[in-house]
Amino acid sequence: MRRLLRTSHVTVRFAGLCALDDVDLELGDGEILGLIGPNGAGKTTLLNVLSGFQRPTAGEVELDGRRITGWDAPRRARAGISRTFQDVRLFPDMTVRENCEAAVIGSGRTRSAARARAGQALGWFDLDESADVLARDLPYGVERRVGMARALCARPRVLLLDEPAAGLNDDESAAMARTVRRIHEEIGCGIVVIEHDVRVILSLCDRVHVLDHGVTLRVGSPDEIRTDPEVVSAYLGAEAME
Numbered sequence: 001m002r003r004l005l006r007t008s009h010v011t012v013r014f015a016g017l018c019a020l021d022d023v024d025l026e027l028g029d030g031e032i033l034g035l036i037g038p039n040g041a042g043k044t045t046l047l048n049v050l051s052g053f054q055r056p057t058a059g060e061v062e063l064d065g066r067r068i069t070g071w072d073a074p075r076r077a078r079a080g081i082s083r084t085f086q087d088v089r090l091f092p093d094m095t096v097r098e099n100c101e102a103a104v105i106g107s108g109r110t111r112s113a114a115r116a117r118a119g120q121a122l123g124w125f126d127l128d129e130s131a132d133v134l135a136r137d138l139p140y141g142v143e144r145r146v147g148m149a150r151a152l153c154a155r156p157r158v159l160l161l162d163e164p165a166a167g168l169n170d171d172e173s174a175a176m177a178r179t180v181r182r183i184h185e186e187i188g189c190g191i192v193v194i195e196h197d198v199r200v201i202l203s204l205c206d207r208v209h210v211l212d213h214g215v216t217l218r219v220g221s222p223d224e225i226r227t228d229p230e231v232v233s234a235y236l237g238a239e240a241m242e
């Protein structure tokens with residue numbers, strides 16, 4: 001599989017704290033990579049490094065073999081890297097449709113492309129009925145779906161998802177995972193997904209990257225990760241072995 005996105009030797013220090021220490025991550029073109037680890041392992045910091053929201057203290061980020069370490073988030077968005085946030089971060093005084101259109105325009109497309117792509121993404125997430133609702137009036141579960149629609153309507157080459165199932169119940173989480181899989185098949189982007197729901201990660205991902213205290217503990221297939229004694233003891237717990 002062709003390599004799409006890569007970090008090499010990425011380190012991030014916040015004052016005295018080393019949030020990431022010499023981390024190498026690889027995402028293949030069209031691959032779904034899970035990023036897991038205990039609280040504070042450095043998962044969101046790594047997503048921030050990939051999306052341009054956090055400059056690494058050391059190390060490099062490459063997209064398609066091109067060094068993008070110094071690129072800011074808007075430039076990476078125009079190059080096809082799109083992300084969601086744990087706290088969604090919609091524009092509260094814009095409608096659902098306007099939020100999606102703004103993301104397409106921000107990725108460098110025209111207004112008419114924005115209208116078409118936003119309309120399609122709203123359909124993917126069953127959001128047609130909410131299209132003209134202001135973001136600040138949305139219930140939590142719908143708001144999360146809008147966050148995903150907004151990230152996807154720019155038709156990214158790389159999609160970075162920060163806990164898409166956070167706060168959702170089991171049925172909603174399973175539905176979210178099915179939607180991610182379906183959209184992935186439709187637009188074929190590479191995906192890095194942080195998720196605490198291990199069942200979602202193991203069923204959705206082609207490979208899993210495990211972080212612990214800022215370092216890479218293991219990278220492997222869902223089956224390798226599920227049965228790795230060190231991963232089980234650091235993070236998964238005994239139930240994942242079943």
Ligand SMILES: Nc1ncnc2c1ncn2[C@@H]1O[C@H](COP(=O)(O)OP(=O)(O)OP(=O)(O)O)[C@@H](O)[C@H]1O
Nearest residue numbers: 014017018019037038039040041042043044045046
């Ligand atoms: N801007 C910041 N300033 C200082 N410390 C930070 C900052 N961002 C993150 N950290 C610290 O870096 C470490 C890694 O945080 P990060 O949010 O990346 O972990 P995480 O694996 O995403 O955790 P969680 O699963 O709880 O979201 C934590 O100790 C956190 O407190």
